[in-house]
Amino acid sequence: MSLDEFKFIYWMEYAHRMWGRALGFVFAVPAVYFGVRGYINMALAKNLGLFFLMGGTQGLVGWWMVKSGLQVGLLLLLACKINLTCAFVWMRQHFT
Numbered sequence: 001m002s003l004d005e006f007k008f009i010y011w012m013e014y015a016h017r018m019w020g021r022a023l024g025f026v027f028a029v030p031a032v033y034f035g036v037r038g039y040i041n042m043a044l045a046k047n048l049g050l051f052f053l054m055g056g057t058q059g060l061v062g063w064w065m066v067k068s069g070l071q072v073g074l075l076l077l078l079a080c081k082i083n084l085t086c087a088f089v090w091m092r093q094h095f096t
Contacts, residue, residue: 013066020059027052047093054090058083 031048034040040048065079 020055020062024052024055024059027055050093051090054086054093057086061086 031040031052035045061079061083065076065083068075068079
């Protein structure tokens with residue numbers, strides 16, 4: 001891998017990480033604001049909490065995959081399965 005290829009991957013990963021943090025911030029700040037104001041009932045709070053938990057899990061699993069160095073093995077397979085499962089659960093929850 002050349003230095004230019006590494007730089008491209010690094011900046012793509014950095015942008016992806018910043019995008020995830022921005023989405024978490026954009027999601028959490030209004031949720032707290034409306035929760036404090038009393039506009040969120042218990043059913044909606046459970047759904048919002050589930051979405052926030054799943055987003056955090058996606059971030060954690062993404063970190064885990066990068067931390068593992070993407071070495072082929074059981075841990076990578078497990079991380080990929082958790083990541084895909086979270087995505088499917090989120091889509092089911094979001095679109096039903």
